[in-house]
Amino acid sequence: MTVIETHKIVKSLVPTVLVYKRRVYKISELDKKYYIKSYVVKTFKNKIYNLELDVPHPNCHPETKEFCLPVHLIGEDLNSKSSYLIESMLKTFNLDGCYFKPWNELRYIKN
Numbered sequence: 001m002t003v004i005e006t007h008k009i010v011k012s013l014v015p016t017v018l019v020y021k022r023r024v025y026k027i028s029e030l031d032k033k034y035y036i037k038s039y040v041v042k043t044f045k046n047k048i049y050n051l052e053l054d055v056p057h058p059n060c061h062p063e064t065k066e067f068c069l070p071v072h073l074i075g076e077d078l079n080s081k082s083s084y085l086i087e088s089m090l091k092t093f094n095l096d097g098c099y100f101k102p103w104n105e106l107r108y109i110k111n
Contacts, residue, residue: 002044007078010038015057017092018108027093031105036090039067047075048082057090058098068097 013036018025034055042050051067053060060067067090076082095101 005043005046007041007043008038009041009083011087012037013039013087013090015091015093018095018106019092020095022096024111025108026111027106027108029107031102034102034105039086039090041078041086043078046077048078049074051086053090056100056102058093058095058100058102059089060099062099 015030015034015036016027018027034057036053036055036057038054040052041048042052048069051069052065053067054065056062057067070089073082073085093102093106
């Protein structure tokens with residue numbers, strides 16, 4: 001029997017970092033629809049295999065709501081270190097590899 005565990009993490013996160021053309025910028029203004037109130041991590045035997053959001057994010061599939069996890073994080077234990085990495089990724093809009101670019105819904109400045 002396969003047991004998939006769902007971990008809903010209720011935490012307010014606001015994306016503050018933008019990566020574009022391999023340069024890092026600070027997000028100074030952002031439409032509130034991108035503010036994260038919670039996220040869901042799915043695990044199998046406490047190993048991360050899926051992350052889902054209920055708000056739009058450039059690195060999250062618009063239909064499935066599945067966030068693009070890097071290969072090195074899939075299969076890792078869900079713990080404080082991996083949670084910190086996940087939250088850092090959620091607070092970053094990586095526009096070098098994304099589903100959409102929300103240019104009209106944010107302002108940014110060079111770091």
